[in-house]
Amino acid sequence: MKQIIFTEKAPAAIGPYSQAVLAGNTLYMSGQIALDVAALGDVRAEAKKIMDNIGHILAEAGMNYSNIVKSSIFLKNMDDFAVINEVYGSYFTEAPPARETVQVARLPKDVNVEISVIAVN
Numbered sequence: 001m002k003q004i005i006f007t008e009k010a011p012a013a014i015g016p017y018s019q020a021v022l023a024g025n026t027l028y029m030s031g032q033i034a035l036d037v038a039a040l041g042d043v044r045a046e047a048k049k050i051m052d053n054i055g056h057i058l059a060e061a062g063m064n065y066s067n068i069v070k071s072s073i074f075l076k077n078m079d080d081f082a083v084i085n086e087v088y089g090s091y092f093t094e095a096p097p098a099r100e101t102v103q104v105a106r107l108p109k110d111v112n113v114e115i116s117v118i119a120v121n
């Protein structure tokens with residue numbers, strides 16, 4: 001049994017996917033991008049917006065950042081690793097989720113950052 005999770009507090013999907021899908025007590029969140037601030041080229045602002053949006057989607061499913069067990073971070077430029085760590089890390093006061101961070105050739109809408117998470121209630 002799966003439940004589609006949607007909130008207007010985060011950007012709507014730009015393709016055939018859901019913001020997040022709840023399957024049992026596990027939430028699978030699609031990769032989040034920050035279209036509104038991406039054009040500014042400010043990776044810090046992009047990451048903060050993405051993490052805030054992730055928080056809104058988690059809340060829609062009755063969860064918060066502490067429910068995240070795994071994250072995936074996709075960067076256009078690995079030189080942004082330190083900035084991303086600083087922003088991302090500020091959302092986890094203890095026991096951060098498992099994670100991988102990879103540099104990719106290109107992201108949708110030419111953003112600089114995309115983050116997806118899996119959360120468990």
Ligand SMILES: C=C(N)C(=O)O
Nearest residue numbers: 015030031032033108
């Ligand atoms: C932005 C996405 N999550 C996508 O295109 O799959």
